[in-house]
Amino acid sequence: MILAAAVVLGLVVGLARHKSHAFSRIASIPLRSAWLALLALALQLPLLRAPAGPTQVLRTQQALLLVSYLLLLLFVWRNRRLGAVLIVGAGVVCNLLVLLANQGFMPITPQTLVRINPASSVEQWSEGTHYGHSKDIILTREDTRVWPLSDVLAIPPPFPWPAAFSAGDLILAAGIVLLIAAPELTFERRIRDEA
Amino acid sequence: MKKLQVLWIRLSTPRNQKVLYLLLTLAALAIASGAPGAGGGTGGGGGLGLP
Numbered sequence: 001m002i003l004a005a006a007v008v009l010g011l012v013v014g015l016a017r018h019k020s021h022a023f024s025r026i027a028s029i030p031l032r033s034a035w036l037a038l039l040a041l042a043l044q045l046p047l048l049r050a051p052a053g054p055t056q057v058l059r060t061q062q063a064l065l066l067v068s069y070l071l072l073l074l075f076v077w078r079n080r081r082l083g084a085v086l087i088v089g090a091g092v093v094c095n096l097l098v099l100l101a102n103q104g105f106m107p108i109t110p111q112t113l114v115r116i117n118p119a120s121s122v123e124q125w126s127e128g129t130h131y132g133h134s135k136d137i138i139l140t141r142e143d144t145r146v147w148p149l150s151d152v153l154a155i156p157p158p159f160p161w162p163a164a165f166s167a168g169d170l171i172l173a174a175g176i177v178l179l180i181a182a183p184e185l186t187f188e189r190r191i192r193d194e195a
Numbered sequence: 196m197k198k199l200q201v202l203w204i205r206l207s208t209p210r211n212q213k214v215l216y217l218l219l220t221l222a223a224l225a226i227a228s229g230a231p232g233a234g235g236g237t238g239g240g241g242g243l244g245l246p
Contacts, residue, residue, distance in 0.1 A: 003225035003226055003228070003229040004222045004225050004226055006225050007218055007221050007222045007225060010221075011218065023210060023211065023214050024210065026214045026217055026218070027210045027211075027213045027214050027217070029217055031217060031220065034216070034217070034220040037220050037221075037223045037224040037227060038219075038220060038223045040223070040224075040227040041223040041226055041227040044227055068227060072224070072227060072228055075224070088224065088228065091228060091229070092228045095228060095229065165229065166229070168228075168229070169228075169229040172224075172225065172228050172229060173225065173229070176221050176224065176225050179221065180218070180221065
């Protein structure tokens with residue numbers, strides 16, 4: 001949910017910059033095929049609702065996750081004229097690379113899990129199992145492919161919503177903040193293309 | 196309840212509805228593209244029942 005905060009941040013920055021015109025600017029964003037993003041999230045719900053356990057029983061959810069990323073790429077392609085969406089696309093590609101390289105899940109190390117769950121210990125997290133209610137699989141750093149792009153970043157307590165996230169998450173969050181807070185900047189490509 | 200209805204009628208202009216739809220779409224995009232749920236603490240714990 002930490003990524004949804006990017007929407008709130010973008011809105012706050014947009015309101016600070018444009019005040020009463022912020023909503024009009026947001027409404028003018030020519031986003032195409034928005035339903036693709038909503039459908040992609042719907043396809044991921046079965047995996048996001050699955051509790052912790054072996055990954056072998058999550059084949060269907062895993063396949064749906066990969067299909068959802070194809071929809072997200074299609075969404076990015078349909079909106080490629082918006083510069084900020086291209087930044088979002090870069091984040092999506094980063095995350096997809098890691099998923100494809102690691103059995104279709106986002107790897108997270110036991111050490112990172114202890115950082116966001118200080119009441120736990122490294123031994124408590126079984127390698128190779130699904131981290132419940134997420135897209136993550138628990139893997140050691142040695143067993144993680146493309147480790148730098150996996151969920152290596154963390155906001156630990158006392159932050160009220162401790163969470164782990166990837167570099168791809170940061171990139172796409174930046175794209176979303178930019179799209180909401182400065183929609184006029186994201187139109188530059190379109191204007192240039194049409195000129 | 197009636198006040199809420201009046202507020203809804205006043206605020207639910209086509210523009211505001213579009214803004215709401217766009218923001219919900221972008222929230223869905225953020226959640227679907229990233230790694231939601233990789234959280235801990237209250238309500239987290241990856242299903243291990245941690246505090």
